[in-house]
Amino acid sequence: MHADPTGVLAGAHFMDGDHACSEGAMAAGCRFVAGYPITPSTEVVERIAERFPYIGGIFIQMEDEIASSIAIQGAAWGGIKAMTVTSGPGFSLMMEHIGLAAITETPCVFVDVQRAGPSTGLPTMPAQGDMMQARWGSHGDYEIIALSPNSPQECFDLTIQAFNLSEKYRVPVLFMMDECVGHMIERVVIPPAEEIEIVERRMYGGPKEGYQPFEAGRDLVPLMVKAGDGYRIHVTGLTHDERGYPNMSVGAQAKLVQRLVDKIRLHADEIVQFQEHDVDDADVVVVTYGITSRTAIPAIEQARAKGMKVGHLRLVVVWPFPEKRIRALADRVKAFVVPEINLGQMVYEVERCAAGKSKVILVPHGGGTVHQPKDIYTAIEKSLRGK
Amino acid sequence: MPRTEVKIGGFGGQGVILSGYILGKAASIYDSKHATMIQSFGPEARGSACSAQLIISNEPISYPYIVSPNVMILMSQEAYSKFSPELASGGTLLTEEDLVVTRNLRKDVLHYSIPATRFAEELGKRLVLNIVMLGFTAAITNIVAADAARNAVKVSVPKGTEELNLAAFNKGFEYGLQLLKKEPVAAA
Numbered sequence: 001m002h003a004d005p006t007g008v009l010a011g012a013h014f015m016d017g018d019h020a021c022s023e024g025a026m027a028a029g030c031r032f033v034a035g036y037p038i039t040p041s042t043e044v045v046e047r048i049a050e051r052f053p054y055i056g057g058i059f060i061q062m063e064d065e066i067a068s069s070i071a072i073q074g075a076a077w078g079g080i081k082a083m084t085v086t087s088g089p090g091f092s093l094m095m096e097h098i099g100l101a102a103i104t105e106t107p108c109v110f111v112d113v114q115r116a117g118p119s120t121g122l123p124t125m126p127a128q129g130d131m132m133q134a135r136w137g138s139h140g141d142y143e144i145i146a147l148s149p150n151s152p153q154e155c156f157d158l159t160i161q162a163f164n165l166s167e168k169y170r171v172p173v174l175f176m177m178d179e180c181v182g183h184m185i186e187r188v189v190i191p192p193a194e195e196i197e198i199v200e201r202r203m204y205g206g207p208k209e210g211y212q213p214f215e216a217g218r219d220l221v222p223l224m225v226k227a228g229d230g231y232r233i234h235v236t237g238l239t240h241d242e243r244g245y246p247n248m249s250v251g252a253q254a255k256l257v258q259r260l261v262d263k264i265r266l267h268a269d270e271i272v273q274f275q276e277h278d279v280d281d282a283d284v285v286v287v288t289y290g291i292t293s294r295t296a297i298p299a300i301e302q303a304r305a306k307g308m309k310v311g312h313l314r315l316v317v318v319w320p321f322p323e324k325r326i327r328a329l330a331d332r333v334k335a336f337v338v339p340e341i342n343l344g345q346m347v348y349e350v351e352r353c354a355a356g357k358s359k360v361i362l363v364p365h366g367g368g369t370v371h372q373p374k375d376i377y378t379a380i381e382k383s384l385r386g387k
Numbered sequence: 388m389p390r391t392e393v394k395i396g397g398f399g400g401q402g403v404i405l406s407g408y409i410l411g412k413a414a415s416i417y418d419s420k421h422a423t424m425i426q427s428f429g430p431e432a433r434g435s436a437c438s439a440q441l442i443i444s445n446e447p448i449s450y451p452y453i454v455s456p457n458v459m460i461l462m463s464q465e466a467y468s469k470f471s472p473e474l475a476s477g478g479t480l481l482t483e484e485d486l487v488v489t490r491n492l493r494k495d496v497l498h499y500s501i502p503a504t505r506f507a508e509e510l511g512k513r514l515v516l517n518i519v520m521l522g523f524t525a526a527i528t529n530i531v532a533a534d535a536a537r538n539a540v541k542v543s544v545p546k547g548t549e550e551l552n553l554a555a556f557n558k559g560f561e562y563g564l565q566l567l568k569k570e571p572v573a574a575a
Contacts (some may be wrong), residue, residue: 012410014422184451185408185424187415297449373450 001200003027003160005193006055015188017155018043021111022051022161023188025083028195030109031057032075032082034068036090039123040179041113044085065090069097073106077235079226081163081201082164083109088117091130092135092137099138100237101172102260105200105214105222107282109162111175113182116341116367126179126288132348134174135319141257143264145271146174146319148289152186158316165271166265169263176318178341180291180370208232208258212242214256220263264320272318278304282311284335284383287326287350289315291370292339299376310380318346326353335383339363339376359383363382388420390444391530392453394473395467397483399435406460407439409521409539410531414443417535423448436465437558443530458528460520461487462503479528483520497529499566506558515555518544522556526563533560 007026015023022044025033026241033052035045049059058075062068065086072082086094089338101108112134116127134146145165159175166173204211204223213233216222225231233243239256241247253254264271275293278300279285288296293314313329315322326336326349335358338347347362354360363379365371389465393410407424415422425440440453455475461467462483474480476495484500492498503519518540525533537556544552 012416014408014416043547180425180451183426185411186422186448291451294449294451363452370450370452 001198003100003193003198004029004222005198007057008190008193008196010190010192013188013190014185015152016043016183016185017149017152017177018113018183019047020152020155020188021085021159021175021177021182022047023190024156025109025163026051026055026057027156027190027193028081028160028163029198029200030081030083031055032059032072032080033057033084034060034062034071034075034082035085036044036062036065036068037085038065038087038090040115040182041085041087041111043175043182044111044113047356060178065093066097069094069110070100072108073097073101073104076106076108078229079201080387081107081167083111083163085111085113087113087115087123088127088130089120091133095133095137098144098174099140099142102138102142102144103140103237103239103256105170105260106172106235106236107166107170107224109159109166111159111177114176114178122368124368126181126291126341128176128292129367131176131289131318131340131342131345132382134176138145141261142356143173143261144319145169145203145264145317146176148176148177148270148315148318149181150290150293150314151181152184152188155181156188156190160196160198164197167199167201168221169267169271170224171264174319178290199373204231213244214240220259220266221348232362233270268320269324271317271320272322272325273355275312275314275316277312277314278309278312279311279329281309283309284337284380285311285313285329285333286337286339286376286380287313287315287346288339289318289346292341295371295373296339296376298373299380301376302373303380308380311312315346321346321349321353323349323353326350327355330354330357333358335359335361337361337363337376337379337383339365339371341365341367341370388443388445388529390442390446390448391458392440392456392475393441393443393460393530394456394470395441395455395460395462396436396438397462397517398465399437401462402514403437403462404439404544405523406517407441408544409518409536410524411441411443412543413531413535413539417538418532420445421448423451425452431503436463436469438466438470458524458530460524462516462520464488464510481520481524481527483516498562499523501559501562501566503559504521506562507555510551510558514552515552518552519559520557522559522561523563524559525556526560527567
């Protein structure tokens with residue numbers, strides 16, 4: 001299915017990451033955004049608010065992030081593609097509703113333009129400190145999908161992918177930008193609508209009698225209906241059965257939660273996305289995501305110029321984590337170097353998959369700016385020393 | 388062109404950010420180069436110091452921040468005092484002649500100045516001084532082709548002001564070419 005040309009601003013633009021994210025959402029078919037504007041994500045909703053009246057979308061500036069993150073779910077059940085946009089402090093407030101979207105299997109996108117925290121932290125400066133929160137921030141067992149763009153072009157391309165994944169798996173998708181990528185201006189090429197692949201929501205169209213809204217087929221993703229179409233539906237955050245009615249039994253809990261987790265885990269090979277460079281002969285692999293995938297490049301080039309066998313694995317989809325690939329690499333590389341603009345988050349995933357078979361070296365950064373390539377270079381050099 | 392770092396400085400209201408935006412657009416949309424612009428985030432209301440950082444290169448740009456700027460376009464005294472020490476040795480310094488007194492001018496840089504505000508006033512609108520500076524930059528340095536810059540100016544300025552802005556660009560460009568005939572060629 002191709003994009004609706006109404007929302008597609010085809011052409012070559014010189015645009016920042018925040019605006020490119022807005023354009024990606026509109027191209028993907030998003031027509032409802034609720035948000036409580038917060039630096040450094042404000043430009044995303046500014047552009048949405050400016051453009052939506054011309055393309056038939058609705059933007060609501062809500063009273064807070066809690067309301068924003070629930071309003072989008074109402075919109076989704078009304079049959080619309082919806083998104084909310086925030087940064088650290090607002091993201092923290094949205095955690096409860098990420099869980100609600102997970103258990104009610106509501107397709108929606110949460111954009112988090114990360115700034116340095118905790119709390120109000122450094123509002124105008126970059127960090128990657130919300131990566132574990134994205135995965136584990138809501139209580140209970142569930143799975144989400146998260147993507148991490150490294151350029152304005154990717155803010156456009158991957159926002160479309162975020163919507164597509166959200167619709168395909170009926171899962172909240174978290175779009176993990178950061179201040180640097182959000183405020184960076186670069187060329188963004190928006191293709192014509194007919195070249196943009198869009199995944200539309202799979203709707204149930206069968207008989208109303210006996211309809212079970214949470215009954216899933218082999219792919220574990222139930223077909224959806226929208227409110228007002230005459231189907232009997234009940235949407236609740238309580239553990240529910242296939243009819244959607246609360247069921248407080250151990251059996252219903254086991255069945256529902258297992259399916260919520262399995263629909264992502266069993267499809268992980270299709271969802272996982274990463275880019276590799278010079279990994280085949282590598283002794284050390286630098287694992288990066290987001291803006292760090294760019295700041296690491298000068299360090300990797302410098303190390304290779306000095307004869308060190310360094311590869312680069314960059315996560316595009318961060319959650320689910322590419323466990324299989326890291327495990328396979330751990331069998332033969334000496335070390336992984338993991339630069340992050342936090343004091344250690346995704347490095348724990350690398351360590352888990354490396355399972356002691358290869359060294360894992362974190363290059364931490366407290367946030368406020370990006371890494372200096374020399375710090376990453378020093379870590380690469382260090383990783384090749386000794387055993 | 389290898390990675391070239393550009394810093395534009397002035398006070399809010401002079402069109403510093405727009406200048407960076409137009410240069411970046413010229414390079415990346417109309418000149419098939421790569422450009423990355425970072426806006427300095429701060430109190431950029433009228434009158435306070437502000438700057439735009441831009442990287443232009445023939446190759447994709449990995450590291451997004453400027454490290455050692457090769458070209459500086461400075462339109463206020465404060466920007467000169469604050470930023471000119473960061474200019475790379477051998478770099479090119481472009482200043483607004485009436486707004487910047489180049490005290491303690493570094494010997495290891497190439498310096499060119501233009502009375503851009505005066506030219507802009509002669510054209511009828513002081514506001515276009517940033518575009519005069521852009522034309523001047525296009526003449527003195529090789530960071531952007533003049534036609535690419537003209538195209539970017541045309542689509543980036545408010546509708547109805549295109550002609551005025553192109554005249555401002557050409558004024559700066561011509562002045563730069565004349566100046567180059569008198570002074571050594573800058574290696575940007």
